[in-house]
Amino acid sequence: MSRRYTGLTALDAVDLHIESGAAVALTGPSGSGKSTVLHLLGGMDRPDEGTVAADGEELTARRLDAHRRRVGFVFQRFHLLPALTVLDNVLAPVLPRRVDFDRRSRARELLDAVGLLDRADALPSELSGGQQQRVAISRALINRPGLLLADEPTGSLDSGTGREIIDLLLSLRERYGMTMLVATHDAEVAANCDRIVRLRDGRIVADDRIAPDTDVLGRLGGLRP
Ligand code: ADP
Numbered sequence: 709m710s711r712r713y714t715g716l717t718a719l720d721a722v723d724l725h726i727e728s729g730a731a732v733a734l735t736g737p738s739g740s741g742k743s744t745v746l747h748l749l750g751g752m753d754r755p756d757e758g759t760v761a762a763d764g765e766e767l768t769a770r771r772l773d774a775h776r777r778r779v780g781f782v783f784q785r786f787h788l789l790p791a792l793t794v795l796d797n798v799l800a801p802v803l804p805r806r807v808d809f810d811r812r813s814r815a816r817e818l819l820d821a822v823g824l825l826d827r828a829d830a831l832p833s834e835l836s837g838g839q840q841q842r843v844a845i846s847r848a849l850i851n852r853p854g855l856l857l858a859d860e861p862t863g864s865l866d867s868g869t870g871r872e873i874i875d876l877l878l879s880l881r882e883r884y885g886m887t888m889l890v891a892t893h894d895a896e897v898a899a900n901c902d903r904i905v906r907l908r909d910g911r912i913v914a915d916d917r918i919a920p921d922t923d924v925l926g927r928l929g930g931l932r933p
């Protein structure tokens with residue numbers, strides 16, 4: 709698929725297939741096209757050329773809304789609504805919609821899964837950055853997505869907290885059986901995935917499958933741009 713902006717090719721004929729259940733790290737310098745890939749896969753953006761497919765079905769305009777509900781998105785800067793409690797932030801994506809599950813019990817289950825059920829009534833401003841990201845992760849899972857997209861989820865956190873967040877994402881992916889794609893500058897985050905796709909100037913320049921027990925950090929010493 710390709711994506712162009714006036715005078716600029718953000719993605720140049722990128723051909724990427726992600727197996728169901730995989731944890732894939734997307735790396736590359738700033739401006740290399742990582743966020744563009746995530747937005748295209750999440751159905752938040754459309755390619756200028758080529759197609760995006762999920763579960764073998766092409767994402768046509770008609771399918772986009774349903775697709776977006778099967779995708780969870782985690783951002784670098786959390787994007788919580790400051791006036792809403794933690795619980796209401798997790799509920800926010802499903803409040804305007806009819807759903808076939810009990811919203812509040814699902815939200816509480818997800819807060820429990822990220823270790824923050826006891827802060828359900830707090831405001832985001834009363835939480836640390838790492839706690840806010842945990843709330844944002846709960847919110848991303850409220851529709852039980854099959855695909856979790858995380859755009860530099862540890863980029864606003866110190867390295868210890870970032871490490872906890874990535875461990876949490878990987879364990880939730882296992883628990884809920886999700887496919888996960890993480891855009892990251894962090895070599896340690898990438899090393900914990902099972903595949904590392906590296907972009908440069910809108911093209912894939914490396915695609916490494918990581919066998920368990922590989923010394924990825926040693927091998928990818930140059931991962932940081
Ligand atoms: P990354 O996430 O790797 O930093 P992006 O996917 O955000 O890269 O951006 C890829 C390229 O596309 C960059 O050159 C960026 O400036 C450009 N770009 C991204 N979004 C837009 C937009 N809405 N309008 C114009 N250019 C954009």
Ligand code: MG
Nearest residue numbers: 742743744859
């Ligand atoms: Mg980006």
